Amino acid sequence: MFRPTRILQVAVASLFISGCASSHSGSEPPAASHSGATNQTIVSNGRTNSSRTQPAQGDFLGPDGRLLPEVRSFARETARANDLPLENVETLLAEARYDATAARLMTPPARSGRIRRAWTSYRQRHVDAVRIREGVSFWRAHRSAIDRASARTGVPPSIIVAIIGIETVYGRYTGDYRVLDTLATLGFRYPDPNRPERQAMFREQLADLIVLDHRGELDARVVEGSFAGAMGLPQFMPGSLMRYAVDGDGDGRVDLAGNTDDAIASVAAFLQAHGWVRDVPVFAPVVLPAGAARLAQDGLKPESDWAALKAAGARALPGGGPAWQAQALGVIDLRDEIRGTHDVRCATPNFFAITHYNRSYFYAASVADLAHEIADRVGYGDPNRFGGPGA
Secondary structure, X not given: OOOOOEEEOOOOOOEXXXXXXXXXXXXXXXXXXXXXXXXXXXXEOOOOHHHOOXXXXXXXXXOOOOEOXXXXXXXXXXXXXXXXXXXXXXXXXXXXXXXXXXXXXXXXXXXXXXXXXXXXXXXXXXXXXXXXXXXXXHHHXXXXXXXXXXXXXXOOHHXXXXXXXXXXXXXXXXXXXXXXXXXXXXXXXXXXXXXXXXXXXXXXXXXXXXXXXXXXXXXXXXXXXXXXXXXXXXXXXXXXXXXXXXXXXXXXXXXXXXXXXXXXXXXXXXXXXXXXXXXXXXXXXXXXXXXXXXXXXXXXXXXXXXXHHHHOOOEEOOOOOOHHHHOEEEEEEEEEOOOOEEEEEEEOHHHHHHHOOOOOHHHHHHHHHHHHHHHHHHOOOOOOOOOOOOO
């Protein structure tokens, strides 16, 4: 029933929320991000037909009408690596247009010094009344599909619901940027010359989009998404569509924009593929010792275990079962450098599985906290209640 088959995408929104593929790590939220690309902040897209005021700059063709040399080189490499007809790849790339709005939104702001992290403000924006209320409604409306996905993968219903809520507020904001244009723009004209790895990442996603188009799994000439190229309710980048999207209702195709069952199943499948451990909470039920911030890590894999933390003075709380004690663990510090506060928690592998969706500790913790708030209102025994505010 769950088989990766045809992927359909439908543009449905006039606002966007950037999707899930960030190269950032640690607890500071990225400037824009899913691999499955971002801060996940809803903003007005401000798009008008006049945003492309310099069409000569925007197209990826030279004066001779041929693709620019670097684009031709990319076309040859993509065709060779994926056994595609070169003519088809070049024809598609010739239709790509420079998206000035996407480039502007990806341009780093002018500033002096490092951005100070503010966990409290980030959490307030994402664990908000709208997402909680709409999350309860979404869960109740799609309980059967959510339960199926959870049973298959071990990902709790609350986590599946929370991710879709943070990504697109349950489908309200999926983006109206043509993905071919945004990926070509960011792949060949990335606005920050100091981030060549980001440009390379967007080229990889463009190659995946071309492959999906060749397979007939989407139409790259029309599919739309966020300014970073993420699509559908769960905001999957093309690479994640290719590798993790699944058919949630058995109709023989995958439609992450128009079929909620597919979106639900795909979120769960993504987390399962990235190490989700069944029956283990996102945060371990522990009381950390005083000054636990000194134990905090910054990486995207847990770097400690229960024996080491217990030796450092951590104490287990009752409940939660013993399964988490056998897992690798990490102490994370959700710092608010503006308020001078620390929210230090003990994270399990499931926390780090969420960071594969968006490489930000703030993002992953917000997913867990939103999941708890929604589950509490649904009356669901939330296994992720440990470690969050008020735990």
